[in-house]
Amino acid sequence: LVALYEGLEMALCTEEEQSEDYLFKVVLIGDSAVGKSNLLARFARDEFYPNSKSTIGVEFQTQKMDINGKEVKAQIWDTAGQERFRRAVTSAYYRGAVGALLVYDISRRQTFDDIGRWLNELHTHSDMNVVTILVGNKSDLKDLREVSTAEGKALAEAQGLFFIETSALDSSNVAAAFQTVVIEIYNILSRKVI
Ligand code: GDP
Ligand code: MG
Numbered sequence: 001l002v003a004l005y006e007g008l009e010m011a012l013c014t015e016e017e018q019s020e021d022y023l024f025k026v027v028l029i030g031d032s033a034v035g036k037s038n039l040l041a042r043f044a045r046d047e048f049y050p051n052s053k054s055t056i057g058v059e060f061q062t063q064k065m066d067i068n069g070k071e072v073k074a075q076i077w078d079t080a081g082q083e084r085f086r087r088a089v090t091s092a093y094y095r096g097a098v099g100a101l102l103v104y105d106i107s108r109r110q111t112f113d114d115i116g117r118w119l120n121e122l123h124t125h126s127d128m129n130v131v132t133i134l135v136g137n138k139s140d141l142k143d144l145r146e147v148s149t150a151e152g153k154a155l156a157e158a159q160g161l162f163f164i165e166t167s168a169l170d171s172s173n174v175a176a177a178f179q180t181v182v183i184e185i186y187n188i189l190s191r192k193v194i
Contacts, residue, residue: 014153022072023062025096025152026178029118030103031111032083035137038168039103040078043178048169065179067186074099074182094125099181100132106165107144112136112151119159131184133162135177140167 028036035080041047045063060077077097102118104111115134121129134156136147149165156163162180166173 022070022186022189023075024072024098024182025060025075025077026099026101026181027077027094027097027122028079028101028103029083029089029122030101030135031105031108031114031118034103034108034111035168036101036103037078037080039101039135039137039166039174039177040076040169041069042171042174046171065177065182067183070186072149072182072186074178076178079091085092089121093180094122097126097130097186099180100130101135101177102132102161103135103137104147105138106136107138109146112147112155115155122148131162131181131188132176133181134159136163136165138167138169139165139172140169144150 026048028040031037037052038048040061041049044063059080060075062075063074065072068075077093079089079093082093100122102115102122104115106112119132122132134152136149152165153163155161164177164180164183166171166177168174
């Protein structure tokens with residue numbers, strides 16, 4: 001926990017040199033086609049792409065959020081398709097991240113089985129205890145579900161992660177997934193400041 005605080009403080013100080021506002025780097029990770037880019041598109045622009053290709057063209061989007069009346073900016077990084085070829089992303093992608101959304105597709109068991117590997121990669125490349133939420137996306141695909149809500153919850157509990165199920169298609173819980181991470185980072189920092 002101390003390491004987490006120190007890491008977050010470092011990250012905050014770095015950003016504060018450029019701006020008075022809070023700016024948190026949050027990364028989206030998980031297997032190809034689980035819906036990472038569409039979660040970001042839904043959250044940042046309220047858009048959805050039914051047949052999205054691997055690359056939508058943005059590396060990150062800065063999203064303003066209101067937390068306790070304070071403006072917080074989340075700089076949300078999307079893999080832009082690297083995971084399709086390498087099944088991993090570079091260490092530069094993780095550098096400075098204080099939050100992570102670890103995404104799988106509830107209609108594809110393999111993407112849930114791969115979560116452990118993504119968690120290892122995250123922990124290898126981040127020098128701090130990143131605030132992480134496990135996200136079971138595509139909750140609208142009820143008839144195709146291969147991973148139960150209880151399984152997702154159990155894995156999250158075992159790994160000390162937040163948990164939520166989302167649908168970028170019907171918007172359910174998308175904002176909540178991002179907000180959970182950013183609010184937790186904000187709370188950790190405020191507690192430390194006090
Ligand atoms: P990424 O590779 O993880 O960035 O995944 P994309 O965002 O490109 O999505 C891959 C495919 O899944 C696209 O065809 C999307 O339209 C579809 N998709 C993404 N999110 C959802 C969702 O919540 N529900 C459904 N039914 N399809 C989704
Ligand atoms: Mg993508």
